[in-house]
Amino acid sequence: MARPREPIGVIGVGWVGLVTAACFAELGHPVFARDILAEKVEGLRRGETTIHEPGLDELLAGNAERLTFTADLKEVLDAARLLFVCVDTPPSPSGDADLSRVRAVVEELGAGDRVLIMKSTVPAGTGAAVKRDLGDGIAYVSCPEFLKEGSAVEDFMNPDRVVVGADERDAEAGDAVAALYEPLGAEIVRTDVASAEMIKLASNAFLATKISFVNEIANVCEEVGADVAEVARGMGLDERIGSAFLRAGIGYGGSCFPKDVSALKMLAGNTGYHFQLLNAVIEVNELQKRRVVGKLQKHLGSLLGRRIALLGLAFKPDTDDMREASSLVLAARLVGEGAEVVAYDPVAADRARELLGSVELAGSALDAVEGADGAVLVTEWPEFAELDWASAAAAMARPLIVDGRNFLDADRLRAAGFAYEGIGRAVEATPSPAAD
Numbered sequence: 001m002a003r004p005r006e007p008i009g010v011i012g013v014g015w016v017g018l019v020t021a022a023c024f025a026e027l028g029h030p031v032f033a034r035d036i037l038a039e040k041v042e043g044l045r046r047g048e049t050t051i052h053e054p055g056l057d058e059l060l061a062g063n064a065e066r067l068t069f070t071a072d073l074k075e076v077l078d079a080a081r082l083l084f085v086c087v088d089t090p091p092s093p094s095g096d097a098d099l100s101r102v103r104a105v106v107e108e109l110g111a112g113d114r115v116l117i118m119k120s121t122v123p124a125g126t127g128a129a130v131k132r133d134l135g136d137g138i139a140y141v142s143c144p145e146f147l148k149e150g151s152a153v154e155d156f157m158n159p160d161r162v163v164v165g166a167d168e169r170d171a172e173a174g175d176a177v178a179a180l181y182e183p184l185g186a187e188i189v190r191t192d193v194a195s196a197e198m199i200k201l202a203s204n205a206f207l208a209t210k211i212s213f214v215n216e217i218a219n220v221c222e223e224v225g226a227d228v229a230e231v232a233r234g235m236g237l238d239e240r241i242g243s244a245f246l247r248a249g250i251g252y253g254g255s256c257f258p259k260d261v262s263a264l265k266m267l268a269g270n271t272g273y274h275f276q277l278l279n280a281v282i283e284v285n286e287l288q289k290r291r292v293v294g295k296l297q298k299h300l301g302s303l304l305g306r307r308i309a310l311l312g313l314a315f316k317p318d319t320d321d322m323r324e325a326s327s328l329v330l331a332a333r334l335v336g337e338g339a340e341v342v343a344y345d346p347v348a349a350d351r352a353r354e355l356l357g358s359v360e361l362a363g364s365a366l367d368a369v370e371g372a373d374g375a376v377l378v379t380e381w382p383e384f385a386e387l388d389w390a391s392a393a394a395a396m397a398r399p400l401i402v403d404g405r406n407f408l409d410a411d412r413l414r415a416a417g418f419a420y421e422g423i424g425r426a427v428e429a430t431p432s433p434a435a436d
């Protein structure tokens with residue numbers, strides 16, 4: 001008979017915690033998952049998923065008998081020795097990571113034969129500090145998460161690598177965590193706690209740097225008549241560079257890149273080191289979100305009283321996460337210019353509603369563009385590629401589109417009657433026919 005799999009505890013059932021719980025249940029482990037939000041726990045018990053993530057509903061439903069959701073930490077501690085901490089670590093007003101939720105968990109753990117496995121993204125040095133406060137018998141392992149929202153289940157099940165950081169005293173706990181991931185067949189990077197913490201922050205900072213870099217290249221392409229899509233294709237074929245994250249657009253957002261880049265910058269600053277490159281990465285990203293306004297003004301002049309449609313609100317497709325979404329900055333800038341803003345997103349509208357103030361929410365893309373003086377593609381949802389763009393052009397007061405993700409077929413849009421503006425695209429945009 002196969003040995004029963006080791007029970008697993010998950011503390012914090014958000015994007016990372018819920019995916020971690022569902023995936024370990026799929027791998028055969030009994031999982032005990034705790035969140036402090038009683039409402040969330042109740043919903044999960046009824047089988048209601050709290051986030052939009054492809055494949056997650058199926059995993060939760062298919063493994064329901066192995067998954068226990070609770071608001072009571074004791075239930076988790078009684079059942080599981082291996083405890084994945086997946087609580088949020090948002091930015092604090094100083095730009096450092098706010099570790100108050102992590103500290104709250106540490107305080108609650110007490111003592112005993114347990115392993116605290118840190119999945120939350122924390123600044124290097126956190127593990128060393130937490131270890132000083134842990135009760136007797138609790139080992140500490142850093143196991144940062146690299147999943148991407150929108151493909152979180154797929155990423156968890158097929159990781160590029162798994163990082164397991166444990167100091168010598170906790171080597172056995174590190175072995176136990178590594179064993180959990182062995183069935184996934186990925187390379188397991190065994191290292192010390194501080195290095196594991198830095199791997200996570202450095203990886204996100206590097207990816208953010210790549211995005212800001214290609215966005216600056218795009219902006220130069222606009223000046224010199226080059227096409228950034230061609231430039232990125234040519235660059236990406238160089239194995240030393242790689243094609244991932246070389247797509248120009250209106251900047252990165254989401255719950256991770258902005259806060260992790262800021263946390264690394266602050267972490268360095270707190271030690272007296274000025275991380276110049278990251279300052280530029282952050283500034284380029286902020287300016288990039290705003291460039292769309294200039295592109296609209298090029299065609300429409302003043303935006304006062306102009307109706308502008310935003311297509312997509314989520315920070316990227318296949319998620320309803322609105323944290324640090326570029327759409328929020330863009331909408332606020334447009335409202336600031338006096339525009340009337342209407343928006344549509346296939347799944348993020350509910351989360352977006354309370355964040356968007358005076359922005360009107362439409363029930364479909366075609367409803368959103370009806371009577372608009374311009375539209376901006378903000379999130380590259382597949383349904384926008386399939387949209388009946390000829391009907392969209394006919395419905396708009398002015399058929400003008402700013403493709404903030406270089407996602408649409410420019411020739412098709414132009415054939416449908418649009419003035420098309422991408423980000424860093426070579427072809428001269430035809431001025432909007434009805435611009436005044």
Ligand SMILES: NC(=O)c1ccc[n+]([C@@H]2O[C@H](COP(=O)([O-])OP(=O)(O)OC[C@H]3O[C@@H](n4cnc5c(N)ncnc54)[C@H](O)[C@@H]3O)[C@@H](O)[C@H]2O)c1
Nearest residue numbers: 012013014015016035036086087088089101120121145149
């Ligand atoms: N979202 C991502 O794509 C992603 C990817 C990699 C790493 N991370 C990191 O993982 C961590 C979690 O991110 P997330 O996006 O899942 O956050 P989230 O905000 O979606 O979820 C965090 C959950 O923890 C709960 N919580 C807070 N304090 C708690 C406590 N004391 N006990 C139990 N539950 C508690 C909250 O109620 C919430 O449900 C962060 O550090 C983040 O940086 C996130």
